[in-house]
Amino acid sequence: xxxxxxxxxxxxxxxxxxxxxxxxxxxxxxxxEIATGKCLFREGDDANxxxxxxxxxxxxxxxxxxxxxxxxxxxxxxxxxxxxxxxxHMSECDAIASAEVVEHSVDPKKAGGVDPELRDRLYQxxxxxxxxxxxxxxxxxxxxAREKIASFLMVLSDRLGEELGAYTHVKLPMTRSxxxxxxxxxxxxxSRTFSQLRAEKVIALxxxxxxxxxxxxxxxxxxxxx
Amino acid sequence: xxxxxxxxxxxxxxxxxxxxxxxxxxxxxxxxEIATGKCLFREGDDANxxxxxxxxxxxxxxxxxxxxxxxxxxxxxxxxxxxxxxxxHMSECDAIASAEVVEHSVDPKKAGGVDPELRDRLYQxxxxxxxxxxxxxxxxxxxxAREKIASFLMVLSDRLGEELGAYTHVKLPMTRSxxxxxxxxxxxxxSRTFSQLRAEKVIALxxxxxxxxxxxxxxxxxxxxx
DNA sequence: CGCCCTTTTGAACACCGTCAATCTCCGTGG
DNA sequence: CCACGGAGATTGACGGTGTTCAAAAGGGCG
Numbered sequence: 112x113x114x115x116x117x118x119x120x121x122x123x124x125x126x127x128x129x130x131x132x133x134x135x136x137x138x139x140x141x142x143x144e145i146a147t148g149k150c151l152f153r154e155g156d157d158a159n160x161x162x163x164x165x166x167x168x169x170x171x172x173x174x175x176x177x178x179x180x181x182x183x184x185x186x187x188x189x190x191x192x193x194x195x196x197x198x199x200h201m202s203e204c205d206a207i208a209s210a211e212v213v214e215h216s217v218d219p220k221k222a223g224g225v226d227p228e229l230r231d232r233l234y235q236x237x238x239x240x241x242x243x244x245x246x247x248x249x250x251x252x253x254x255x256a257r258e259k260i261a262s263f264l265m266v267l268s269d270r271l272g273e274e275l276g277a278y279t280h281v282k283l284p285m286t287r288s289x290x291x292x293x294x295x296x297x298x299x300x301x302s303r304t305f306s307q308l309r310a311e312k313v314i315a316l317x318x319x320x321x322x323x324x325x326x327x328x329x330x331x332x333x334x335x336x337x
Numbered sequence: 338x339x340x341x342x343x344x345x346x347x348x349x350x351x352x353x354x355x356x357x358x359x360x361x362x363x364x365x366x367x368x369x370e371i372a373t374g375k376c377l378f379r380e381g382d383d384a385n386x387x388x389x390x391x392x393x394x395x396x397x398x399x400x401x402x403x404x405x406x407x408x409x410x411x412x413x414x415x416x417x418x419x420x421x422x423x424x425x426h427m428s429e430c431d432a433i434a435s436a437e438v439v440e441h442s443v444d445p446k447k448a449g450g451v452d453p454e455l456r457d458r459l460y461q462x463x464x465x466x467x468x469x470x471x472x473x474x475x476x477x478x479x480x481x482a483r484e485k486i487a488s489f490l491m492v493l494s495d496r497l498g499e500e501l502g503a504y505t506h507v508k509l510p511m512t513r514s515x516x517x518x519x520x521x522x523x524x525x526x527x528s529r530t531f532s533q534l535r536a537e538k539v540i541a542l543x544x545x546x547x548x549x550x551x552x553x554x555x556x557x558x559x560x561x562x563x
Numbered sequence: 564c565g566c567c568c569t570t571t572t573g574a575a576c577a578c579c580g581t582c583a584a585t586c587t588c589c590g591t592g593g
Numbered sequence: 594c595c596a597c598g599g600a601g602a603t604t605g606a607c608g609g610t611g612t613t614c615a616a617a618a619g620g621g622c623g
Binding site for chain 1: 405456
């Protein structure tokens with residue numbers, strides 16, 4: 112599942128369980144390491160594989176020719192990334208934190224088709240992604256900047272956060288610009304909203320690559336999830 | 338494929354071909370008719386089936402408790418709707434134009450699992466939907482009101498349009514409010530944008546439920562697709 | 564330490580949302 | 594057939610949220 116909103120925590124949990132139990136053994140899979148900043152695939156590349164994120168963070172991006180960018184998803188450990196319907200990728204995937212992935216070949220031409228069990232697992236993963244993307248629609252179309260940021264931080268806190276007494280420490284592997292392009296905002300608005308939340312003592316910033324959630328209740332309130 | 342943007346026309350074509358050739362025969366499927374305004378499933382309903390739209394138009398909606406609504410997709414002939422990962426639906430599906438659908442059972446408990454061939458076809462359909470949703474992200478997050486409307490009309494024109502000399506006649510089964518909730522706008526903005534396009538002679542309105550595309554080139558320009 | 568990229572902050576503006584009034588369409592019933 | 598009524602659509606005025614443009618501050622790495 113991709114990063115979406117807090118009302119899907121249970122899904123994230125289910126997904127992680129799934130990720131642990133699946134894709135062991137078999138010979139059409141291959142482990143790969145992608146260093147920070149490196150590209151896993153680009154728009155137009157053949158899409159013969161999907162990638163299961165084991166560690167690190169990937170970023171899936173689509174760009175319009177006029178420069179406008181949309182971050183489709185962040186691939187965190189447990190996510191599967193690289194689904195494509197036409198045999199080639201419509202987006203670009205880069206590592207924003209050094210990542211280990213397992214590559215699963217889904218090339219239909221190879222070895223008389225794909226392992227049925229793998230296909231079945233991939234189908235389930237695709238369904239989870241559809242569900243996550245539907246949530247993100249609500250995020251992009253119907254939430255204010257503050258609600259978007261709050262929702263985003265809640266999910267990040269849940270998936271990447273570490274307990275720190277009553278608070279939660281959250282690493283931010285992505286830049287403000289990445290967050291902006293994920294939420295349909297500008298870097299300035301992201302920055303301003305962070306500053307507001309800090310002024311309200313809901314979060315504390317720790318450099319540019321980490322923060323602490325001081326008041327998760329308030330953050331959840333702001334997220335306005337159903 | 339769902340209604341997204343013009344740069345996926347070839348996909349729509351491929352999809353329709355697919356829809357014609359698939360899902361013939363078998364016994365886990367059932368034809369159903371849904372009258373205008375009737376509901377196919379609601380949030381929370383068990384999701385044991387997916388639905389292939391044969392005729393008419395469906396609308397897939399998700400709602401926040403504060404009343405904000407997001408139309409996830411319009412289901413046009415050839416689309417498959419009702420994918421769900423958790424065994425129950427997270428959204429509501431209504432017919433906005435009297436529809437015939439074929440229901441395909443995907444209940445894993447029934448008859449020792451789902452027909453492998455059907456599962457394979459559904460996987461392909463799910464991949465197409467993911468691709469379409471990724472396009473829609475760009476729409477919701479990074480396009481202006483005019484670009485959204487233009488993109489939307491281009492797709493509708495392609496999928497529902499009828500040749501009318503040099504122009505294209507397009508039926509609009511959905512209300513302004515449906516369009517607004519699909520594009521992340523308000524009804525007022527949708528209406529205003531239609532009026533602007535009419536003033537520029539790009540389109541002509543024909544009552545509330547139809548329009549004519551007078552200048553498809555201009556419309557495509559406005560859509561700002563890559 | 565110094566450079567450069569990212570982030571933050573400020574100010575002015577624009578687009579779109581909100582609120583409200585009017586109009587159109589279309590189905591219903593007289 | 595026309596009048597009526599109501600839901601949906603249009604239009605206008607105004608305000609707010611977020612963008613744009615610009616400049617300063619911060620952080621990371623040589």
